[in-house]
């Protein structure tokens with residue numbers, strides 16, 4: 001149940017009963033993400049300015065040497081997640097290996113692992129286009145009291161206990177799920193508070209937007225080529241509208257609100273697809289399904305894929321359920337598994 005103008009903090013407390021694990025730990029975990037989001041948002045919003053000043057060797061307001069924003073975002077999320085003493089492991093797009101976290105030497109009693117893409121689409125910063133942070137949360141599967149191992153991270157997407165993103169756009173939003181629907185919170189930068197602005201977000205079953213980098217068209221599988229031509233045909237509810245921001249979080253967010261589909265298929269440049277299964281596709285797939293959408297690699301449900309490597313890539317098709325099913329139909333017609 002949501003109330004008008006409810007803050008994220010109030011929402012977490014009011015809905016913690018629906019979370020099947022210890023609510024206190026999850027609340028602290030989401031609160032650490034909330035704090036990191038505000039810190040990164042501040043840096044992202046003045047990035048252009050800093051870029052101008054950065055070449056004079058200036059330091060930022062925290063006295064740190066100006067770093068690339070995605071490195072900065074990575075450090076801030078790791079710092080905030082570590083400080084709350086509820087995380088036992090972190091994996092990040094910016095780190096080659098996972099990190100075992102034993103903050104305050106509490107003998108590895110913490111139960112959650114977090115996987116993050118700290119600043120997805122960061123190349124868009126230079127051209128003032130929105131970017132995002134993506135996070136995925138699991139409970140560890142190895143015994144509490146020991147250091148985490150790779151198997152704590154290589155869990156199927158169905159095992160996620162929470163997932164979400166922060167979109168640093170015309171406004172900054174935190175959108176997340178703990179398996180009981182998707183809710184969006186908009187930051188009031190004047191007071192640094194997230195307010196519930198988009199309760200119970202849902203993908204329309206069908207939409208008329210398709211998001212794909214058509215520059216890769218000639219490299220796509222025939223089934224994807226056929227689907228793109230289907231989107232462009234003059235018949236029934238088509239042609240669809242092509243919208244591609246080049247920032248997964250932004251394209252996903254728009255498609256969830258308006259209805260649509262995002263595709264990053266395999267191509268000659270990316271024979272396994274470009275997007276990472278663990279900290280891009282799985283969290284977005286969890287959100288999509290919780291919002292009554294779907295996510296597939298063109299054949300299989302993303303959440304059912306058994307991960308084999310931390311930075312594994314997969315083809316990714318995600319959005320309105322009927323549109324994802326259309327793509328799967330085009331793929332099965334052309335490519336027998």
Ligand code: P6P
Nearest residue numbers: 120121122213246247248249274
């Ligand atoms: P391309 C950003 O690098 C990203 O991971 C997604 O956010 C985005 O949708 C995609 O890659 C853009 O890739 O090859 O179309 O520039």
